[in-house]
Amino acid sequence: MEEGCMINSHFLGISLFMRCLRMLVRILVLLYLAGAPALAQTLCQPNASNGYKVRISIKTALGNQAYEWNENEMFLFRATMAFAMRRYYKTETYNVDNIIMCNQTLRVSFWFVVTSPENSTMLIPNADVEKAVSMSRHRINNAFLLTDRTLEFLGIHPTLAAPVNPDTPPWLIVFGVVIGAVFAGIIALLVSSLLQKRRKEKGMMEDGQDEEDRQMKGVENDNVLDGIYNRGFTDDDRFTKL
Amino acid sequence: MGKDAARAEWDNPMQFVLSCVSYAVGLGNVWRFSYLCQMHGGGGFLIPYMLMLVLLGVPLFYMELAIGQKMRLGSIGAWRAISPYLGGVGLASVVTSMYLCLYYNVINAWSFWYLFHSFQSVLPWAECPVNSNLTGHVEECERATPTQYFFYRETLDISGSIEENGGIHMGQALCLLLAWIIVYLFIVKGVKSTGKVVYFTATFPYLVLIIYLIRGVTLHGAINGVKYMFTPKMEQLANPTTWINAATQVFFSLGLGFGSLIAFASYNQYNNNFEKQAIVVSMVNSSTSIFASIVTFSIYGFKATFNYESCLERVRLLLLNTFDLAEDTISLESVNHWIAELNRTHPEQFASLGGRLETCDLEAELDTAVEGTGLAFIVYSEAIKNMPVSQLWSVLYFIMLLLLGMGSMLGNVIAVITPLSDLKFISHYMSTKTLNGLVCLFCLLLGLGFTTRSGNYWFTMFNDYGATFSLLFIVLIEVITVCYIYSGENKFEKDVEDMLGHRLNWYWKIMLAGVSPILLIALFLFYIVNYIQGGTPTYQAWNKELGKSVVTEYPPYAQAFIGLLLASSVCCIPLTALYTYCKKRNLASGKRERTVSTVSA
Numbered sequence A: 001m002e003e004g005c006m007i008n009s010h011f012l013g014i015s016l017f018m019r020c021l022r023m024l025v026r027i028l029v030l031l032y033l034a035g036a037p038a039l040a041q042t043l044c045q046p047n048a049s050n051g052y053k054v055r056i057s058i059k060t061a062l063g064n065q066a067y068e069w070n071e072n073e074m075f076l077f078r079a080t081m082a083f084a085m086r087r088y089y090k091t092e093t094y095n096v097d098n099i100i101m102c103n104q105t106l107r108v109s110f111w112f113v114v115t116s117p118e119n120s121t122m123l124i125p126n127a128d129v130e131k132a133v134s135m136s137r138h139r140i141n142n143a144f145l146l147t148d149r150t151l152e153f154l155g156i157h158p159t160l161a162a163p164v165n166p167d168t169p170p171w172l173i174v175f176g177v178v179i180g181a182v183f184a185g186i187i188a189l190l191v192s193s194l195l196q197k198r199r200k201e202k203g204m205m206e207d208g209q210d211e212e213d214r215q216m217k218g219v220e221n222d223n224v225l226d227g228i229y230n231r232g233f234t235d236d237d238r239f240t241k242l
Numbered sequence B: 001m002g003k004d005a006a007r008a009e010w011d012n013p014m015q016f017v018l019s020c021v022s023y024a025v026g027l028g029n030v031w032r033f034s035y036l037c038q039m040h041g042g043g044g045f046l047i048p049y050m051l052m053l054v055l056l057g058v059p060l061f062y063m064e065l066a067i068g069q070k071m072r073l074g075s076i077g078a079w080r081a082i083s084p085y086l087g088g089v090g091l092a093s094v095v096t097s098m099y100l101c102l103y104y105n106v107i108n109a110w111s112f113w114y115l116f117h118s119f120q121s122v123l124p125w126a127e128c129p130v131n132s133n134l135t136g137h138v139e140e141c142e143r144a145t146p147t148q149y150f151f152y153r154e155t156l157d158i159s160g161s162i163e164e165n166g167g168i169h170m171g172q173a174l175c176l177l178l179a180w181i182i183v184y185l186f187i188v189k190g191v192k193s194t195g196k197v198v199y200f201t202a203t204f205p206y207l208v209l210i211i212y213l214i215r216g217v218t219l220h221g222a223i224n225g226v227k228y229m230f231t232p233k234m235e236q237l238a239n240p241t242t243w244i245n246a247a248t249q250v251f252f253s254l255g256l257g258f259g260s261l262i263a264f265a266s267y268n269q270y271n272n273n274f275e276k277q278a279i280v281v282s283m284v285n286s287s288t289s290i291f292a293s294i295v296t297f298s299i300y301g302f303k304a305t306f307n308y309e310s311c312l313e314r315v316r317l318l319l320l321n322t323f324d325l326a327e328d329t330i331s332l333e334s335v336n337h338w339i340a341e342l343n344r345t346h347p348e349q350f351a352s353l354g355g356r357l358e359t360c361d362l363e364a365e366l367d368t369a370v371e372g373t374g375l376a377f378i379v380y381s382e383a384i385k386n387m388p389v390s391q392l393w394s395v396l397y398f399i400m401l402l403l404l405g406m407g408s409m410l411g412n413v414i415a416v417i418t419p420l421s422d423l424k425f426i427s428h429y430m431s432t433k434t435l436n437g438l439v440c441l442f443c444l445l446l447g448l449g450f451t452t453r454s455g456n457y458w459f460t461m462f463n464d465y466g467a468t469f470s471l472l473f474i475v476l477i478e479v480i481t482v483c484y485i486y487s488g489e490n491k492f493e494k495d496v497e498d499m500l501g502h503r504l505n506w507y508w509k510i511m512l513a514g515v516s517p518i519l520l521i522a523l524f525l526f527y528i529v530n531y532i533q534g535g536t537p538t539y540q541a542w543n544k545e546l547g548k549s550v551v552t553e554y555p556p557y558a559q560a561f562i563g564l565l566l567a568s569s570v571c572c573i574p575l576t577a578l579y580t581y582c583k584k585r586n587l588a589s590g591k592r593e594r595t596v597s598t599v600s601a
Helices: A002-043 A058-065 A071-089 A126-135 A137-143 A170-206 A208-217 B013-024 B032-039 B042-071 B075-082 B084-117 B139-143 B146-155 B170-187 B191-217 B222-230 B234-238 B240-253 B260-266 B274-323 B335-345 B347-356 B362-367 B373-385 B390-422 B424-429 B432-451 B455-466 B468-485 B489-500 B506-533 B556-570 B572-600
Strands: A052-056 A099-102 A109-114 A151-154 B538-543 B548-553
Touching: A052 A126, A071 A099, A071 A109, A071 A126, A071 A137, A126 A137, A170 B084, A170 B170, B013 B191, B013 B260, B013 B274, B013 B390, B032 B042, B032 B222, B032 B240, B032 B274, B042 B075, B042 B222, B042 B234, B042 B240, B042 B260, B042 B274, B042 B468, B042 B489, B042 B506, B075 B084, B075 B260, B075 B390, B075 B468, B084 B146, B084 B170, B084 B373, B084 B390, B084 B432, B084 B455, B084 B468, B084 B556, B084 B572, B139 B146, B146 B373, B170 B191, B170 B390, B170 B432, B191 B222, B191 B274, B191 B390, B222 B274, B222 B362, B240 B468, B240 B506, B260 B390, B274 B335, B274 B347, B274 B362, B274 B373, B274 B489, B335 B347, B373 B390, B390 B424, B390 B432, B432 B455, B455 B468, B455 B538, B455 B556, B468 B506, B468 B556, B468 B572, B556 B572
Parallel strands: none
Antiparallel strands: A052 A109, A052 A151, A099 A109, B538 B548
16 A cells, blocks of 8 residues: 555656646746747837838728728738738748737827848848838738828838820820811911902903993093092081071 | 992991900900909999999990991091091000000910810829929929919929020910911901801800809809808998909900900991990990809819818828827818817827918918919819819810900901001002911011010010000090090080981980099099009019019019000100191191292292
């Protein structure tokens, strides 16, 4: 009996030890897990020098069809940012864990920083993040059904569309049409007046005789008399009572 | 009546009425009347306007038509026939009309420019163009507005002051060329062609105005503008400037003193009933002014409401972004409530907003009175760009402006050509077609000066000083002549009775002989006093850096040019009188000598 009790207490001690070890491991794991975000939190801070603030206006962009901003959308954002970093650096090492976000507000705005895949405590500098975002801006916008104005990266200016410069400015085309029509009108007018003149000449030749007679009457002493209406002459007789 | 039988005539009296309507209803009815209504108490302005119309406008209009129809000559010949010493009145009219011709067609050129630019998917004055490295918009455009930038930079390419000249803007020059070719086409066959054109130029603008009225009153916020316009502010009636502006508006809107009305009436049949027509045209002109100002104010109301709501939206976004509130907490209506609320709860953060917080005021937006050619292009195009299907509305609007402007141009050019073609030594050497072409070519070449970089400043100078003062003087001399010099007062009465078949009404007699001359003298004196008191004449120069207009004084040579403008037309009257007097004296002394020699021989 004594041997069984001794073995039992021996077993008890070992199981206790194992339990303690497990608890310790669990505590350590918990500490580590708790610590990691704490570590991440120190990396991501508002007004951090290597982070950017993002502002999203879903209701302005989509109105009735606005979706709700929740954890899943946050996950999509991190995935999209990781995609943008991959595309910029042309490597496959970036992952969602490398995008850390903090300070989320009701506005739907938050800060994010990007950590390097090799060293999780090192942040990617601002300039590189900016270039990566600019390069994939169109894809990022489309992932959220937003535009440059409704998905704002404060500090990163959107590249404006290059102006379309056609060879002939469009106003010149309309001008050409109008002035062509006007010249056509002028030519039509000239032609019609020419035709009229020719018709009149034909008519004149037929009554040439009457023309001569009429002209003879106005000539006296080689002076052509020009009758001028005398405005001083008033027909006052009408108004006299008698 | 040998020569008169060959004179061209309107095909029917309707053409004459329509050409008078087309000439009188011009750009001023659309812009200047609305501006005056806004400045002088809305609906209350109609009282002085109607009074001045009855006392001043209609009698003078009647008088000019009567003279033209009786004398059957342009302004120079008509006044010379009334009294040989007063041929200068007609000459002064021609000179003033010539100045008007030079600069008025530039407005039509701008209308063409805007019209041609309306055929694009995005109106060019809707957005600022991007700068060369694609990071933002052009600076000048950012400081001003896109519509201002389009007008001052892309349309005019304006320089900083009247002294800085520059090259000719090719686009403007082409549009001016087009405008003059079209004017030539309209007048090439004299009244035969003009008579047909006015059917269109007089009626189509009304169609567009009706369409715009329907569109205007259905716009969001239009009711604010219309309410603002019609709310009478009766205290403005006590202000003498209101009455003076009403008189001036009636006067210039009817186009008195330019000689156009005399020229139009000279092509009438001798017994045409011009009395009824004078009343009809004046009434049509005034009602068009009122109608057009309803349209204008509904558009202003839309624009003011749009700007006000944009301002509210900007403030709303600013508050949301600064305080990181959810998007739907602040709506447009509750912005002001939230400003007070946030100021109370977060005072330091609110103070950090500082100057970025704008105050949005609908009344202030409506109060920005706008007047004048350039400003009207800017304001209207700004309102149009915010309408749905803006290209269509833009095209319609500028076609209407073009027709109004072209109709007035017809009157201006005919006022110059008719007296010239009546002069014997000109009609002997060239046909009417050639004369018309030469006048148009001459005006085109000189008008190119208004398309240079500083051209707009010269344009404003001509607009402000070229016609205003001289016209008052001309019409004053006209009225005094007709009533007191034309062989006594009864002569005019007898002529009118001869033409119309009935005696002059007591209304015409009292107005023409008494009331109108007194009002004219008062206006004339006011202008002189105002000019002297005003100090150095100034103009608005566009400052590129600031993105707005600054008040600048005219340099000395420009002031001298203004004096020349005023003097050149006014001096025609005394100089011609002097010339005729000298000629008569020489003739008289020459006759005496001949008589003596015959007797002695």
